[in-house]
Amino acid sequence: MNFQNSAEVFKDAYDGLRRSRIAVESYLHRALARSDTLSKLPITVRYVPIAMPDMLLPRYPARSKLRKKERLYDCAPQLNYRVFVSGTFEEQLREYLRGLADAVPHLKDLGANDDQVKEFENVLHRAVSEILASEIGQTRH
Known part of the structure; x- marks a missing residue:
């Protein structure tokens, strides 16, 4: 599975969305590479x-x-624009991932099997906690 991203964002929400985008992109590339089924x-x-x-x-x-x-x-x-203007990083991650979850129902139409769809759902479900744990770990060094 290949994940590509960009955004259409109004300037006031840019920093919040960019931070979420970078964190999710990094997380997904690692998670997809670790998965034998999703990576192929x-x-x-x-x-x-x-x-x-x-x-x-x-x-x-x-x-x-x-x-x-x-x-x-x-x-x-x-x-939700307001989340990226004034929300917490966790709220921003959740909103960013909520939008990405819209892709899940379409994976089967692209050739994914039930197990692959479920695995991708699980990857998205774990994203916030794993990203936040990684952020905390980075600030302690």
């Missing part, structure tokens, strides 16, 4: 969450799309 799954999830204030949401609609022939899921949900 020839699909791509391209995650481009949208974090915009309410006044701009109509210009930036959610636009996720399944591309079966390419074995690609473009996951582009709208996220």
